[in-house]
Amino acid sequence: MSLVRKLLPPLASGLLFGMGLTVSGMTNPQRVRGFLDVFGAWDPTLAFVMIGAIVVMAVAWRMQARMMKPVFGDTFSLPDRTDLDPRLLIGAAVFGIGWGIAGLCPGPAIASLALAPSAALPFVAAMLAGMLLQKITMERKVSRS
Template sequence: MSFLVNLALGLLFGAGLAISGMADPAKVLNFLDLFGTWDPSLAFVMGGAVIVTFVGYRLVLRRDRPIVGSNFHLPARNDIDTRVIAGPAIFGIGWGLGGFCPGPALAALGLGATGTLAFVPAMMLGMWAARLLAEDRMQTKAV
């Protein structure tokens, strides 16, 4: 059941990205081009997402447990380390250069956008490499 719920939510998210135009890297790059063809629509999409998330978390976390699942999976740490700084910095650089972040890239891949044919495999390779580095780091700490 959990797989079907996650699939439905992923499809809803992808549809929202496609409908809002956020699967188009030109839209993202125009948002980042403050002194050229600036397009503020991404700010409205992000603002809407922040409002929905803010309200949603407050409503959901009032429950003892999730509707689907045995418990909530919340972060256990709240400190800021180099990973918290480096990860978003790398993400932002990639987003600014490619015009894609993971969600819109997968939605655009489903739409057959040509830029995603190079971006998505590179993104997957980066995710795999990050996981390998994290596992290696954990093994090094354990020794």
């Protein structure tokens, strides 16, 4: 597989995703906080974005079920785990708390680097530090076993 054919789909997907986040206003932390403020000045924009994502994924899952192999790959890489372990639950809780406080999650934060780097940079730096800490922690855990 050529390098262009390998890199083009993720690049195009990332650009489309970033543009969608920007157009929908999800790079604005106030939109997310407004969605979470259900007893105040509630902003339903994020709900519409989520509904749109669910519709797109429902169509994608149906299409994938009928395909023998992906268009730009040899095999599908689908999740095979269905259990809920403590790492997943704790990670989801930390993600949700951080998302509620900052009004950003990784996708919108990366997209925001192009629009308002000074506002997004502290979040992205903290996110990268957390990812590094997790990697170091897991490597130590694996080396002990």
